[in-house]
Amino acid sequence: MSSKSMILSKIKKLAQEEKPLPEIPSFEVVGDLVETFKNSVAMNKGTVISAMELQDLVNSGAYPKVYSGSKLIEDLKTFDLPAHPKDLNDLDLAIIDGQLGVAENAAIWLEDDNLGLRAVPFITQHLVIVLEQSKILGNMHEAYGMIGAHYSGFGLFIAGPSKTADIEQSLVIGAHGAKSLRVVLV
């Protein structure tokens, strides 16, 4: 017998009574969603900046290698995406669009179309996500309601810069992924 049929038959043999699947009710989120979102970004050690501030940042020359896949703001990229993600190891700044944001926890949803290469938001030293204010929702239930079952091979919520507290519970920003997250609200 294959392991598959062995596992399945062991479960079937239990002849369990099916328990009902609960319905998820809608949970209301009160208050100004944009303000709540901004507070949540700060809680997660990210920062909210304006499109103007982003432009100044890029012009400052502090980030020699900039990739931008954003369609929401003017193109600031200094090079095109390579074929292989490993060639992004010296990427200083990545600017990408988020599809929607969640006020309760500052999570921002992104899919393959937004990323270019899936490694982009992780391998870059610093990350900027551009998000339309009108796409900020209250909580995770509303977010999944909006995303639905839309097909993307990869999708993710990013909520802040890479962080760890594995050394004596001291919070350190910049473990493996981006050392900073800036959110540009447009």
Add this chain to the structure above:
Amino acid sequence: MSHPNQAANFLKDEKRAHWHDETLWFVREKRDISSKGIPEWEELRKLASGIKDHVLSKLDYYLEELEKTASANGIKVHWAKDAAEHNEIVLSILQEKKCKAIVKSKSILTEECHLNPFLEKHGVEVVDTDLGERIVQFLNQPPSHIVLPAIHLKKRDISEIFHEKLQTEKGNEDPAYLTNAARIHLRDKFMKAKVAITGVNFAIPETGEFVVCTNEGNADMGVHLADVHIACMGIEKIIPKREHLGVFLRLLARSATGQSITNYNSHFRSPAPGKEIHLILVDNGRTEQLSREKFKNSLKCIRCGACMNTCPIYRRSGGYSYGSTVPGPIGSILSPGIDVKKYSTLPFASTLCGSCSDVCPVKINIHEQLYEWRQEITKAQGWSAKEMSMKMANGIFKSPLAYKVSGKVLRATLKTLPDSLIYNPLNAWGKGRNVPEVPKESFKEWYQKNRS
């Protein structure tokens, strides 16, 4: 393997034990603040518990569904009845890809299967990429906590091991400095690995995808740079639909660390062009646990670690005292299901205070199951010293005269009892406890004098 002996070892370094206790309590407090920020918290727990109960009640159906939908998405699905088969599947993929070095992100399942030593025996270099896991891997230790793998170590220890392994400055204990050293060291490993292994937090039959949550971004760094992603999951990790993720992602991080959500919540549905994703569904005793009516809902666990952070025993005895892959209260009800003899002392490593059940995001009745396991184990083992004294106490409480007389005798003798009699190795209750001051009279005597 005995929990009391290991716990005694842990408590030898009093200062460190105290620090461990306080640090985990701090995490518990963060969880409280975070959960109280959501008015519907209790309702979410109920929903999560109900969803998991439903899944377990038709797990065979959902497993087959998941295989169907994930396969249609181009994910290669494997089935493993036990740890050995799981390890063989991983090895065969690595051999096919001629891969001699892999990166792995936190996966409690691969710890459970002892994948690392198995692969190393076959000449594969395994690099754990979660910072805490890398630290304990350098020390040849398993994680001592499922969310905070190196919580038993002080920065001094980590500074020393990094100085030896990563040539950091001797004596530099700055967490930011040490983390950056690990970042540089692990980037190099990420750039070279052809295959990356991750665990799975949730798998969704509706969409044929699975979700991996990390704060550091190590799982994603591994899989997006490698050609092949192997994801290993216990068969209980299923939740039916995408919308259910809304419930679980709201609960998971808040319960684990008090964050409102983990930083990176990655949904893997199909491989990137030219790449491969393998998903291994592992039983390894789970169907057995599912067949135990009293214990099956321990399979609802989402591995947040909240029960460890709140447990007065875990905090004061450390993860290693349990000797099991999953320590703490949840480990103490899961492990006896795997090997009741080996883990016979674990269900007794509890005060049955019930705090674990109170914080559990999927409402597992952990403390009740601990009690149930005690019944099973005691039946199998015969008497224990504590049980003898309980029987004696039962006799005394049953008879009013015996109660009255023994009270008088105790009040007289406790005052003069030599310490050696109380604080001796045979009396487990004397350890770490003081005998209270003896009152002059019983409550009954006092009442008769003052109130009657």
